[in-house]
Amino acid sequence: METEKYQVLPEEPLRLPKGFLAGGLHCGLKKTERHDLGAIVCEVPAVSAAVYTTNLFQAAPLTVTRDSLSAGEGLRAVIVNSGNANACTGKQGLDDARKMRESFAEALQISAQQVAVSSTGVIGELMPMEKVMSGIERLPAVLNRDGGEDFCQSILTTDLVKKTASVIVTIDGQPVMITGVAKGSGMIHPNMATMLGFITTDAVISEPGLHALLKEMTDATFNMITVDGDTSTNDMVLAMASGQAEHLPLHEHHPDWLAFKQAFAYVAEVLAKAIARDGEGATKLVEVTVSGAPSTEAARAIAKTIMGSSLVKTALFGADANWGRIIACVGRAGVVVATEQVDIRLGEFSVLEKSRPVPFDDEAATEYLKTADTVTIEVDLHDGEYASKAWGCDLTYEYVRINAAYRT
Amino acid sequence: METEKYQVLPEEPLRLPKGFLAGGLHCGLKKTERHDLGAIVCEVPAVSAAVYTTNLFQAAPLTVTRDSLSAGEGLRAVIVNSGNANACTGKQGLDDARKMRESFAEALQISAQQVAVSSTGVIGELMPMEKVMSGIERLPAVLNRDGGEDFCQSILTTDLVKKTASVIVTIDGQPVMITGVAKGSGMIHPNMATMLGFITTDAVISEPGLHALLKEMTDATFNMITVDGDTSTNDMVLAMASGQAEHLPLHEHHPDWLAFKQAFAYVAEVLAKAIARDGEGATKLVEVTVSGAPSTEAARAIAKTIMGSSLVKTALFGADANWGRIIACVGRAGVVVATEQVDIRLGEFSVLEKSRPVPFDDEAATEYLKTADTVTIEVDLHDGEYASKAWGCDLTYEYVRINAAYRT
Structure with a gap:
């Protein structure tokens, strides 16, 4: 057994890698006063990659996120709401997801294609855009370095517990942080178990390298959990790397590549297992x-x-x-x-x-x-x-x- | 909508096509005094065809039945027990299934390869052969033209109801009977839902014709039911045709082929739906x-x-x-x-x-x-x-x- 080359950080307070801010608030999508709108923002364009549900019926936010990533500018932000999945909502749903992206980009004074959008909740209902827009207006003000916890809460639906993992791994003698946040299989009216994962790091890595790593790790972790065999229209795992740690760029031949890969795998596996453990009605x-x-x-x-x-x-x-x-x-x-x-x-x-x-x-x-x-x-x-x-x-x-x- | 060219017979008393006898008895595989050993016997070698579970782990009786059918002599009998599946029982299990075949063949004074064997029940336990052998000795004496009902009972495990269907279809102006019996998803220690189906007819039909029809109908009926997605090691559907109805041999270009096919499909569909309706815990x-x-x-x-x-x-x-x-x-x-x-x-x-x-x-x-x-x-x-x-x-x-x- 190889020694693990990473150090696991405590779950609380949740720490974010260099360059990232996060936050969450209640804008009215959930009936109770719980957070339902959140964001992770990067001070610089983050090298980013995503994997999506294989379901043919993909929710509008996934289309918008694909479009943003295809621009190749690097993401500056991802905005996430819970309470409404914006799925099976047709052209209006797509317009709404685009409007979320553009409004948040405007509020942050960045370009629209630097913003990813993710939603979870009811399917087949139009997004109550008035509530969402008021939330987006207030969102920049609540973002901060300690906002991981609030972000975490804002993406949950009927999850019983929050799901996070954070590690430090040493690359070229420098500390590199990887922090992941996920939501799992909560029951949503009219009910769909959606899995969302967001992994941030301050590592220096290329987009193809990050994408290949994310794909490989997702296949071995998030794609290996099952609560009831159903696949949601909204599943997505997004990885963002700020590149603010001070080390030589990571690639397959970097001497610390394996250590980074192990650390990344650990984060993905902890999140995946947390989702499985919190499956609907699960006792073990x-x-x-x-x-x-x-x-x-x-x-x-x-x-x-x-x-x-x-x-x-x-x-x-x-x-x-x-x-x-x-x-x-x-x-x-x-x-x-x-x-x-x-x-x-x-x-x-x-x-x-x-x-x-x-x-x-x-x-x-x-x-x-x-x-x-x-x-x-x-x-x-x-x-x-x-x-x-x-x-x-x-x-x-x-x-x-x-x-x-x-x-x- | 085409008119149906067959007449549905009442479920009770269950009638058997010309040439067939059936029966069942209790030999001690079930703890209570219910039938647990039964047989369908044909007075002449019946044109026969079977389809089997796709599970890689196939129970011993399936191996024996395949062997019998491969001899091409036509089946004279199928012997079925409930209470023990004879699956995951290794070489001893195969020997036991062969012994069941040979002993029943001997009792009927026919060749071993004219007998098919089918089992349902506990997996991973050896067949209590003493009980089975005493049952096989007594079985020929209970076989008769009205024994369909007893056979029916002998193949059930925790099925709540028996599953039968019987029709008369006119071929060349002559009545041809098709009668089917099935068992479904009952809970068996250590629990496996096994589906067995036995369809008899007095139609005159070739083996390739019967096999193709059985395969096509099974794909559209038995293979289209699901209780929980699991596939048993013992599933089998067997068709036997005595050829004692008086009509010209059936084939795809026979003017009444479609009528026969519809009647056969009806029987298969009724049995399949009965199995689904009686799925474990089902309310509808x-x-x-x-x-x-x-x-x-x-x-x-x-x-x-x-x-x-x-x-x-x-x-x-x-x-x-x-x-x-x-x-x-x-x-x-x-x-x-x-x-x-x-x-x-x-x-x-x-x-x-x-x-x-x-x-x-x-x-x-x-x-x-x-x-x-x-x-x-x-x-x-x-x-x-x-x-x-x-x-x-x-x-x-x-x-x-x-x-x-x-x-x-």
């Missing part, structure tokens, strides 16, 4: 590890199939060491693997070896599943050298209650 | 119709994605006319469709037109979702000429309870 975090796979793609497909199975998820809620449901997922993941040599472990309990059940202490296993804060499922295919992890949660009465509740 | 049957698709595959992928969505299924349990979750499924089904012209109807309620929400009577829609015995979701993509249906059920507290219950 579940981590599935598939190893011995013939390819990374195979390992990922199987890990996600296990983590997405309602039968596996209800068994975990019921503390049932049900390996039958797990092996059935391995077999239906759409990946060809050797069927005679699969090992399965639940926590410390080996339950299947070479695809055959082995005796285990059922009572102790049940106790483990009942009490563990994080349940681990390990599947070794003995059919290659690749591995992957997926994260999710159990399927509970509370999930059904939350999602079956009448819209009111 | 849900029928999703996707039309205006660029291909059948696209229509099927979208229909199955909608029907498989936990968010859609919980909304239906909660009587929530939540079109947002439906459109999100259309967008993540892995199929490229035009995103600006999607219509969605829930029952009689138009909720989305050209991908935009339209006002509807929310209270009346909720009332419909609450009270309808079968809820229909119609999605028109306006992007082609193909259509497909999928069936399933809602996701309820009871589903979680059934599947989270400790194995005891």
Whole structure:
């Protein structure tokens, strides 16, 4: 095991990398007095990259953000609202997202294409632009170096907890900070679990380098969580690098590249796991590890199939060491693997070896599943050298209650 | 709409096509005194075809059945047990399945490869062969023309109701019967929803013709139902034709081919819908119709994605006319469709037109979702000429309870 070359910072107070300000306020999109509009702003054009939902129906803000990034000027700001997703809102929705971008750019006296826009909340309802515009007017005044916490609050919907991660990694002997903020799967009228992630750093890095890193890390973390298998119209992860740390530009051959990559991966993984743990109705975090796979793609497909199975998820809620449901997922993941040599472990309990059940202490296993804060499922295919992890949660009465509740 | 050319027979008493006998008995695989071993037997070698689960981990009986069918002698019998799936049981399991085949063949004085074997129940436990063998000894004596009902009972696990369908269709002026029996998604220790279907007919048809028809009908019916997205190790649908009806052999150019096909489709669809309606914890049957698709595959992928969505299924349990979750499924089904012209109807309620929400009577829609015995979701993509249906059920507290219950 390699030593980790980064230092994890405390969650509170949330620190921002050099060059960044943040803040949030209540403009009236949420019914209660909670923050619903926030922004991260960079003092200089930040090298920026984003990944988006694969859903064909993409919300208006995603179109606007793509347009801003395509200008290649570097982002100076991202503005985010919660309470309304601005999805399935047609031409008016697109006009509204553009207006949010332009008004915030004007307020900051920067160009419109230096602003990204992100929304989460109700879909199919037009954005109440009067409220939003009044919020945008007030927003610049609340931005500051300690505003990460307020920003954090402003992007939450029915998330039970805020999700942040922050680390310092040493590059060329200089401290470089990476700070991430995310929101997860809260129930939204008319209900959609949307995942948003914002990662800032003061590292010096090129746009292609940042984009490749973000894509690679998203595939291994944010794209490996599942709460219920549904994919939102608004999902987006945005990375911004201010370049204000004092080191030589990062690239694949930089001696500290691996350290930076590990630190970035840590931030992405903490956020992804926090989203999974806070899944609707969840009582526990579940981590599935598939190893011995013939390819990374195979390992990922199987890990996600296990983590997405309602039968596996209800068994975990019921503390049932049900390996039958797990092996059935391995077999239906759409990946060809050797069927005679699969090992399965639940926590410390080996339950299947070479695809055959082995005796285990059922009572102790049940106790483990009942009490563990994080349940681990390990599947070794003995059919290659690749591995992957997926994260999710159990399927509970509370999930059904939350999602079956009448819209009111 | 074409007129249906078949006559639906009453469910009780279940009639068998000419040439078939059936029966069932209790041999001790189930703890209570319910039937757990049954058979369908044909007086002559029946033209036979089967389709199997796509799960990589296939139970031993499937291997044995494939072997029998590959001999091409025509099946004289299928023996089915419930209570033990004989899956993940290794070489011993395969030996046991073979022994079931050979012993039953011996009891009937036919060749082993004229017998198919099918099992459903617990996985990972060896078949209690002493009980099974005593049952096989007694089985021939209980077979008779009215034994369909007993057979039906013998294949159920925790199904709440039996699933049958029977029709008469006229071919060359002669009555031809098609009778189907199925079992669905019952909870089995350690829990797996297995689907089994057995369709018998006295039609005169070739093996390739029967196989092609079974495959086509299974793709449109049994393969279009989803209870929780999991695929069992034991799923199988078997068709047997005794050829004892008096008509010219059926083939694609026979003037009554379409009538036969419709009648066969009816039987398969009734069984598939019965399985969906009896899904674990279900309170209602849900029928999703996707039309205006660029291909059948696209229509099927979208229909199955909608029907498989936990968010859609919980909304239906909660009587929530939540079109947002439906459109999100259309967008993540892995199929490229035009995103600006999607219509969605829930029952009689138009909720989305050209991908935009339209006002509807929310209270009346909720009332419909609450009270309808079968809820229909119609999605028109306006992007082609193909259509497909999928069936399933809602996701309820009871589903979680059934599947989270400790194995005891």
